[in-house]
Amino acid sequence: MKRGDDPDPLIDDGDAPRPRNGTAAPVLQIDNIAGHLCDRVRQLRKKKGWTLEQLSAACGVSRSMLSQIERNEANPTLAVAYRIAQSFGMSLGNLVDIPDATTAIDIVRSDDRTYHYRSGKDVKIRTLSPPHVETDVEFYEVSLRPGAKLKSAPHFGGVREFLTVESGTIKVIANTDEAVLNKGDSAHYPADVPHAIENIGKVDATVVLVEIYRGKA
16 A cells, blocks of 8 residues: 555654553654664665665765765655655655564555556566565566567576466567466576566466575675
8 A cells, every 4th residue: 555645654743543551652763763764775775786876876865875874874854765765666654664563464555556666558567575575585567568578687696587477478588598388377497697578479468477586696
């Protein structure tokens, strides 16, 4: 669900729900949130394989400011935090999420634009795993129009992709190898070489794609 309509997690407005026993509900300390945010930015950047310069180019925040944020030497303004969150393809709420501060059930709604990793005329990629969950596995739903091709440069060494066709007919290419898959078929292949997914059918095709980062340097 969209986090944009939630109360600002950095502000205690005095009207937060209180337990029935009359004691005040626990309020997250600003220092804890700031420190967590600094760690999150560093972790997310490294997971992307970005340098500080690349993150700076993606979010429009200076390299020096990002460096200070990651070292917990500067607290980003709301506007800066929002721009950083957008560069990672997530909402501001997800960027500042504190472990155990929310429900244990993470939901990715089908109509939530926050998780639309890429939306184009011929190819649409939707994230199925919440971006704030730090794992070595990522799930995506990829939709391709007839004739569309999603080409990818080599990922980190040891990365593999697992693909299952939900509808349509797909050609998978990994380096010089290729295979044709139909609805219900699955394949896994190295993603540390040039690879591609192509819709060779006459109707739209949809696949579930899993990125496995084990073995990443």
